[in-house]
Amino acid sequence: MKIHNTTGGRIFDGANYVFLTLIGIVTLLPFVYVVAGSFATEVEITQRPFFVWPNHISFDSYAYIFSTPAFTRALITTVLVTAVGTAVQLLLTVTMAYPLSKRALPGRRLILNLVVFAMVFSGGMIPTFLLVKDLGLLNNYWALILPAAINPFSLIIIKNFFQELPQELEESAKMDGATEVGVLWRILLPLSKPVLATFALFYAVGIWNDFMSPLLYLNDNSMWTLQMYLRQVTAASDLIGSGQQVDPNFIPPTQGVKFAVIVVATLPILVFYPFLQKHFAKGMLIGSVKG
Amino acid sequence: MTATVVEAKARRRSATPSPAPVRRRSFAVRFAHYKWLYLLMLPGLAYFAIFRYGPMYGVSIAFKDFVPYLGVNGSPWVGFANFTEFFSDPDFPRLLGNTLILAGLSLGIAFPLTIVMALLLNEVRLTILKRTVQTLVYIPHFLSWTIVASLSFLLFSLDVGPLFHFVNGILGTHIDFLSDPAWFRPLIVLQDIWKNTGWGTIIFLAALAGVDQNQYEAAILDGAGRFQRMWHVTLPSIRSTIVVMLILAIGQMLNTGFEQIYLMTNALNRGVADVFDTYVYFVGITQGAYSYSTTVGLFKSLVGIVLIFGTNWLAKRFNQSGLF
Numbered sequence: 001m002k003i004h005n006t007t008g009g010r011i012f013d014g015a016n017y018v019f020l021t022l023i024g025i026v027t028l029l030p031f032v033y034v035v036a037g038s039f040a041t042e043v044e045i046t047q048r049p050f051f052v053w054p055n056h057i058s059f060d061s062y063a064y065i066f067s068t069p070a071f072t073r074a075l076i077t078t079v080l081v082t083a084v085g086t087a088v089q090l091l092l093t094v095t096m097a098y099p100l101s102k103r104a105l106p107g108r109r110l111i112l113n114l115v116v117f118a119m120v121f122s123g124g125m126i127p128t129f130l131l132v133k134d135l136g137l138l139n140n141y142w143a144l145i146l147p148a149a150i151n152p153f154s155l156i157i158i159k160n161f162f163q164e165l166p167q168e169l170e171e172s173a174k175m176d177g178a179t180e181v182g183v184l185w186r187i188l189l190p191l192s193k194p195v196l197a198t199f200a201l202f203y204a205v206g207i208w209n210d211f212m213s214p215l216l217y218l219n220d221n222s223m224w225t226l227q228m229y230l231r232q233v234t235a236a237s238d239l240i241g242s243g244q245q246v247d248p249n250f251i252p253p254t255q256g257v258k259f260a261v262i263v264v265a266t267l268p269i270l271v272f273y274p275f276l277q278k279h280f281a282k283g284m285l286i287g288s289v290k291g
Numbered sequence: 292m293t294a295t296v297v298e299a300k301a302r303r304r305s306a307t308p309s310p311a312p313v314r315r316r317s318f319a320v321r322f323a324h325y326k327w328l329y330l331l332m333l334p335g336l337a338y339f340a341i342f343r344y345g346p347m348y349g350v351s352i353a354f355k356d357f358v359p360y361l362g363v364n365g366s367p368w369v370g371f372a373n374f375t376e377f378f379s380d381p382d383f384p385r386l387l388g389n390t391l392i393l394a395g396l397s398l399g400i401a402f403p404l405t406i407v408m409a410l411l412l413n414e415v416r417l418t419i420l421k422r423t424v425q426t427l428v429y430i431p432h433f434l435s436w437t438i439v440a441s442l443s444f445l446l447f448s449l450d451v452g453p454l455f456h457f458v459n460g461i462l463g464t465h466i467d468f469l470s471d472p473a474w475f476r477p478l479i480v481l482q483d484i485w486k487n488t489g490w491g492t493i494i495f496l497a498a499l500a501g502v503d504q505n506q507y508e509a510a511i512l513d514g515a516g517r518f519q520r521m522w523h524v525t526l527p528s529i530r531s532t533i534v535v536m537l538i539l540a541i542g543q544m545l546n547t548g549f550e551q552i553y554l555m556t557n558a559l560n561r562g563v564a565d566v567f568d569t570y571v572y573f574v575g576i577t578q579g580a581y582s583y584s585t586t587v588g589l590f591k592s593l594v595g596i597v598l599i600f601g602t603n604w605l606a607k608r609f610n611q612s613g614l615f
Contacts, residue, residue: 009517016411017420023408024427027485030442033453037445050453096335099328106321111336118339121596123346124588125549125568126575130352130363131345147342150335180327209435211550216576227437231554234441255451262441269433276433277426 031266038062038259045255061256065264073222074229075264077141078208081225085145085207090200092149093158098184100155101162112156119152129216143217144210144225151206154199161195162188201276205269230265234258353589357582366582373586382570386587390566393552394544396480402540405488406533409495410521428489439482440554444469447478470559479555498532499525534606542599545591567591 032052037045038061040054048055065071099105100112122128128147137143165188173183189196211227218224224232233253253261322329348363353373355366377383408428415421431439446454447468459465468474506524515523549568556564565573567587575584 006516012517013414013416016414017417020411020415020420020424024424027427027431027489030446034442034445045451049451049456092335092338096332096338099325099332102325102328105325105328106318114339114344118343121347121592122343123348123350124585124592125571126581126585126588127346127349127352128342129576130349130581131342134362146338149338149342155335181331184331205433209433209437211435211437211554215553216572227435230437230441234444235554255445258441258445262438262445266434266438270430273430273433277429 034259034262034266038256038263040256040259042254042256045259058256061254061260064254065257065260070224071229071261074224074226077223078226081141081144082204082207084141086200086204088145089149089151089203089207090196093151093155093199094184094189094196096150097155097158098162098188100159103163115152115155125216132217138217139220139223140217141223144207144213147213148206148210151203154202158192158195158199161192165191198276198278201272204272205276208268226265230261233261350585350589352582353586355582357585359581369582373582374590376583377586377590382565385562386565386567386570389563390545390547393476393479393547393566396476397483398537398540398544400480401483401488401491402537404484405491406495408488409492409499410525412492412496413499413525414517414521425489425492428492430489431486432490434486436548436550436554439486439551443478443482443555470557472560472563475555475560475563479551482551482555494536495529495532498529502528538599538602538606541602542595544598545595 029052033050036052036054039057039059040051041056041058041060044051044054044056100108102108123131132138132143132147137146169187169191170183173187178186209227210225211231214223214225214228218228221228221232352363352366354368354370355363356369356372357363357366361367412421412424415424446452449455449467455468458468466474468478502525506528507520510520510524545567547566547568549572552564552566552569553572556569568591571584571588571591574580574587
């Protein structure tokens with residue numbers, strides 16, 4: 001349908017376009033500044049109030065952070081925990097979603113109701129902390145993975161997705177002698193690759209970005225993840241006297257180091273963002289449907 | 292809720308006859324028939340039992356005097372003593388005030404801004420501009436609060452911060468935004484807007500895409516201009532989505548976001564920064580008052596549930612389709 005545009009309408013459109021463009025730029029500016037700063041010399045950062053391109057390109061900040069064991073250890077740890085955690089979380093979610101997609105499964109309603117209740121009410125920080133402690137998972141990387149292993153929203157969306165796949169596929173596979181696990185592995189999973197990839201990315205982003213779990217469960221600062229390290233680097237001077245966790249042997253970093261660490265912590269998210277964006281709107285809409 | 296397409300699909304599926312040949316057999320036979328499926332979801336069930344329902348059982352220490360070596364079961368019951376102590380604590384009104392003010396700012400500023408942003412994006416007919424702006428404003432949602440806080444520290448820092456110099460230059464002042472308690476709330480709201488406004492538009496844009504185009508034609512025939520169409524056609528069409536999102540937002544009111552507040556808290560702004568979530572951490576984890584902090588957390592959860600059911604009931608009373 002074509003709507004005739006009046007002069008007022010055209011002025012509105014013009015102003016709207018300019019405004020939204022500005023919003024887009026303002027959203028992006030902090031990154032541009034940080035990326036530019038991470039490639040700038042310490043002198044330039046302290047002398048120029050704001051810039052989007054450094055006068056002298058320098059890799060000193062990166063050279064420095066990659067030479068410190070604390071940073072490289074945090075980076076490697078975070079990559080490993082994210083990789084293992086995503087695999088475990090996705091596996092647990094899928095193996096639970098598939099049986100729940102069978103309408104005739106006895107007890108299905110009850111289990112689904114219990115899952116939905118867990119979305120509305122949770123034990124909260126302290127009881128969860130005490131549980132993790134009782135399980136002996138303090139200062140153990142599994143504490144970053146297991147307590148949030150299955151996201152109830154993702155579980156229900158994947159369950160709904162399996163439910164929508166044509167039944168005939170499954171029936172014919174069973175006639176050929178496939179087991180339930182065989183059906184899931186050989187028929188359903190290959191069909192659900194894009195959906196599973198999306199949820200894998202969401203889980204990965206969740207673990208990568210997690211700050212609360214390492215804060216609660218990792219006391220040993222040699223075990224810190226990248227987010228904890230970033231916190232230490234950018235806010236060390238603020239933390240003294242605030243009752244927060246600080247590494248006492250920490251040397252205050254230069255400005256450039258802060259910029260470089262932020263860039264490294266952000267980079268994987270930006271790299272995977274296009275893949276995420278392809279599916280998230282759909283995922284979020286389905287997720288808002290009642291279980 | 293809003294995703295009517297999905298609901299319609301689900302309804303269509305449930306209308307098709309589901310094969311249930313095993314209905315009348317005994318439970319044992321039915322169970323045996325599905326044993327591989329039960330085995331398959333055993334790890335998932337164990338997860339929910341241990342990590343979701345375990346802590347719910349642990350909430351019982353809100354009514355106990357928890358002693359670590361006696362454990363959750365062995366610690367003595369104290370009834371509502373923890374609650375009485377919490378409600379008479381001078382920290383209680385301060386926490387409640389801080390939490391409610393932040394929640395109020397979020398509902399009063401960030402929530403309407405999201406709707407305005409969605410309306411403006413919806414008016415854009417230049418697809419490439421719309422796509423580009425959407426792509427840019429969704430990004431911050433995927434960044435951690437640690438990154439958002441770190442960016443804020445850099446931008447507002449006393450020595451190099453560009454925004455520190457810029458804003459103080461305009462105001463002609465020398466304010467340290469990061470430690471001045473008066474600037475704590477504006478900073479939190481600003482971060483919240485930067486991180487979540489773009490992302491929040493998704494659900495409204497989906498609702499806006501479903502608005503009946505004939506209504507616009509009718510409105511144009513009646514001589515309605517751009518703003519009149521937005522006000523009289525577009526907004527009423529997405530009213531139910533707005534109500535649902537508002538109910539959800541009010542239900543989440545007391546969840547101020549532990550990570551964001553914790554990361555922006557420092558020794559100077561504790562007075563205005565402390566909210567229920569961070570208080571639970573400081574009192575529970577760093578001071579070891581497990582029972583007391585669990586009480587605070589339980590109080591917050593219960594108020595949240597009351598709020599969500601309360602707003603839902605109100606929405607229905609005023610003839611809006613509620614959430615459930």
